[in-house]
Amino acid sequence: xxxxxxxxxxxxxxxxxxxxxxxxxxxxxxxxxxxxxxxxxxxxxxxxxxxxxxxxxxxxxxxxxxxxxxxxxxxxxxxxxxxxxxxxxxxxxxxxxxxxxxxxxxxxxxxxxxxxxxxxxxxxxxxxxxxxxxxxxxxx
Amino acid sequence: xxxxxxxxxxxxxxxxxxxxxxxxxxxxxxxxxxxxxxxxxxxxxxxxxxxxxxxxxxxxxxxxxxxxxxxxxxxxxxxxxxxxxxxxxxxxxxxxxxxxxxxxxxxxxxxxxxxxxxxxxxxxxxxxxxxxxxxxxxxxxxxxxxxxxxxxxxxxxxxxxxxxxxxxxxxxx
Numbered sequence: 627x628x629x630x631x632x633x634x635x636x637x638x639x640x641x642x643x644x645x646x647x648x649x650x651x652x653x654x655x656x657x658x659x660x661x662x663x664x665x666x667x668x669x670x671x672x673x674x675x676x677x678x679x680x681x682x683x684x685x686x687x688x689x690x691x692x693x694x695x696x697x698x699x700x701x702x703x704x705x706x707x708x709x710x711x712x713x714x715x716x717x718x719x720x721x722x723x724x725x726x727x728x729x730x731x732x733x734x735x736x737x738x739x740x741x742x743x744x745x746x747x748x749x750x751x752x753x754x755x756x757x758x759x760x761x762x763x764x765x766x
Numbered sequence: 767x768x769x770x771x772x773x774x775x776x777x778x779x780x781x782x783x784x785x786x787x788x789x790x791x792x793x794x795x796x797x798x799x800x801x802x803x804x805x806x807x808x809x810x811x812x813x814x815x816x817x818x819x820x821x822x823x824x825x826x827x828x829x830x831x832x833x834x835x836x837x838x839x840x841x842x843x844x845x846x847x848x849x850x851x852x853x854x855x856x857x858x859x860x861x862x863x864x865x866x867x868x869x870x871x872x873x874x875x876x877x878x879x880x881x882x883x884x885x886x887x888x889x890x891x892x893x894x895x896x897x898x899x900x901x902x903x904x905x906x907x908x909x910x911x912x913x914x915x916x917x918x919x920x921x922x923x924x925x926x927x928x929x930x931x932x933x934x935x936x937x938x939x
Contacts (some may be wrong), residue, residue, distance in 0.1 A: 676811040679776035679826035680846040680928050695842055698808020698831075710809065739807040742831075746805050749834065753860055 644726040645717065648668040648684065655721065659730055660704035670726065674705060684724060688716040698735055703728055709735035774824040776931050778844055779855035782861040786886040789913035790853065791829050794923055798912050806831040809843055818927040838867040841875055849880040849926045853872030854907065856885045856899050865905045880929035884922050887913040
């Protein structure tokens with residue numbers, strides 16, 4: 627097994643590639659994260675309202691354009707809960723097609739969320755204490 | 767014949783952390799108020815259809831994680847937004863004291879977007895304190911709301927809907 631195949635095998639369960647037409651019709655999917663076999667010819671825009679809401683940005687996406695990145699999307703990916711990074715590319719071989727790469731970073735983002743939660747609560751407490759101490763002199 | 771016009775718009779909810787962005791969306795979309803604070807990481811997306819005037823608006827709501835410093839808000843979350851609700855917390859001056867600079871940044875990123883400035887947590891202030899607090903705001907919020915009681919929450923989204931329709935009509939007529 628060469629390194630590329632090994633790498634693919636190790637990372638396969640963390641990502642999914644969807645290929646769709648510019649009108650949203652799903653053309654192909656690798657089904658690594660979620661099975662889309664029952665969704666043949668479905669609209670990616672109906673499956674992902676997030677993508678539908680920014681579809682006008684895709685007009686500028688061609689093979690040479692920088693991908694549109696939407697990291698840390700917290701919500702189900704075709705019914706599979708998690709926190710995912712989305713990247714949308716122009717298809718390297720066909721201008722009619724777009725490619726959506728979805729990467730599952732749930733474990734990383736959930737840990738970050740815990741840290742952020744602790745930090746936010748601490749900042750709220752500090753700000754509250756500061757307001758209280760500023761009020762004290764008026765009350766004396 | 768049904769003359770309802772159907773449009774879909776991306777709206778972003780922004781503001782400092784813990785001002786109640788997620789709670790406002792939860793109140794609007796599900797009619798519920800989450801009792802405990804859970805920080806949003808990255809982005810959450812919700813959808814709700816609102817009928818307003820002779821329009822049916824599919825609002826795709828991007829709940830963007832609050833930043834302590836608004837200059838750090840990632841532009842990729844805002845790109846393509848047709849409307850923005852900027853949420854502040856009436857009880858925490860640090861969320862509205864830098865409003866002028868924050869609104870200027872927002873206008874720089876999204877010059878053509880409809881914007882509503884909202885002040886949340888109205889339920890925590892009695893009338894006199896609310897009046898004094900609003901007098902201290904550097905820019906007057908267009909609406910004061912409470913995610914907890916639900917007061918004015920739908921009106922806040924309707925206010926944005928009216929602005930979105932106005933912009934939509936000016937571009938398409």
